[in-house]
């Protein structure tokens with residue numbers, strides 16, 4: 052697929068906020084007609100205009116507006132449009148209400164002379180009462196060096212360590228927070244990644260420390276036209292008075308915002324902020340549920356998956372269409388003697404046991420089930436069939452892909468080993484381990500598991516299916532717009548696992564039940580053995596764990612509109628095409 056150069060709009064992260072969101076943020080952030088407002092990247096001015104209208108509605112005069120509302124914008128054309136809109140609602144004095152230039156340089160100019168960076172916490176200087184914005188989402192490689200430098204400097208001042216994964220929106224949030232006075236309110240549109248991905252972990256901790264009260268509003272549907280980005284509204288108060296904490300609220304779509312009264316919103320339960328980098332998806336649970344999970348995690352008879360297994364990524368071939376073939380392709384090219392068994396997709400694994408018989412079924416269904424395993428020798432020394440096939444691959448330019456290119460011999464795939472079990476990397480309904488009785492390996496769409504004690508294989512595979520482990524998988528993993536839960540290997544090793552009495556479970560029987568009756572029948576058995584008898588949890592507690600799993604699972608799966616858009620994007624990008632080839 053040819054990579055198009057990013058558009059100018061994309062490079063400056065120029066996607067504008069729908070009016071309903073702009074108005075909502077302004078209404079929440081502006082508490083009085085004296086509120087001093089900053090819009091750090093105002094674009095053509097949708098949020099700025101919403102803020103001005105809100106202030107006017109609360110009684111600010113046209114003369115007062117230009118003293119109260121300040122904007123910053125890098126792009127001069129956009130700034131000119133914003134200025135025009137601004138002038139419709141305000142009497143402009145000589146002073147320029149929209150600063151032209153980089154927001155980070157603007158912050159440094161404003162904050163440094165006040166010595167604010169020296170003691171960030173309690174500024175005695177009057178800054179802004181509200182910062183309202185929708186920062187640009189620009190990846191590191193497109194983030195202009197001259198803006199990135201001051202941006203990263205500001206993050207370092209906040210004790211954070213920016214790196215190549217840092218997207219521009221992260222320092223925008225940090226710098227915006229610093230522009231607030233000690234009672235200030237931050238109202239921002241941010242990518243939903245804030246809730247869960249590792250690269251925003253530091254930001255989560257910073258926000259928990261810097262603000263007293265945080266509210267997050269998420270949507271089940273995409274709210275921006277033209278972009279796939281799933282967003283969250285971040286509403287943070289430095290000192291909102293009363294009890295501090297965090298709450299997460301999920302709405303259907305943008306239309307729900309208009310009718311959403313702040314009073315209802317304020318009634319939603321606040322949960323204690325735990326000042327760590329823990330994922331924020333847990334805050335969709337009630338305080339009781341969060342407390343229960345934290346308590347149950349400390350149960351002395353619980354192990355962690357990492358205690359009994361090592362989870363590793365599957366094989367990265369760098370070019371599956373060259374290395375992972377079906378029987379027809381193998382036969383056509385005479386490659387029968389140079390293959391290993393492989394599972395190429397998690398959908399090819401049924402139940403929790405992958406047997407010889409299942410592998411044979413995959414072959415008979417013509418699924419790509421053979422991994423080409425080249426000897427570690429030069430091209431000239433390869434058997435003629437392999438040599439011809441390598442030449443064919445080179446004609447297709449398959450050796451030029453990054454992963455292949457960096458190998459000493461592009462056709463020798465490293466780290467080909469056979470795991471004891473597989474673990475789903477991308478989970479739809481529930482996570483599972485699948486015992487590997489067919490001695491196959493797998494591609495990196497599936498994780499490879501090695502048990503620390505091989506005699507525990509069956510017991511652990513069976514015990515993995517329980518409501519407690521399922522609930523924690525939802526909290527520990529991360530989900531994307533498509534509704535899939537993804538577990539990275541290090542996350543997959545951090546799942547609590549109840550193993551006490553697990554020897555009473557029969558993996559083969561559970562496998563058969565799972566295929567015939569489905570997961571709930573299996574959970575009835577495993578939960579009673581492991582959670583009730585094994586851990587001594589009450590039936591109510593077990594039901595609670597089941598509900599936590601279901602609640603978080605349904606939340607991610609139900610974001611259907613998001614899934615639909617993403618799906619159509621995947622289809623049009625042609626990522627999953629099956630290519631048949633011959634020499």
Ligand SMILES: C[S@@+](CC[C@H](N)C(=O)[O-])C[C@H]1O[C@@H](n2cnc3c(N)ncnc32)[C@H](O)[C@@H]1O
Nearest residue numbers: 065066067068092093094125126153154185187
């Ligand atoms: C996502 S748009 C949002 C615009 C506006 N806040 C809204 O919500 O409609 C981001 C804006 O940030 C501007 N921008 C990008 N980098 C910037 C920087 N370093 N300083 C100030 N503005 C910047 C872009 O030109 C763009 O107008």
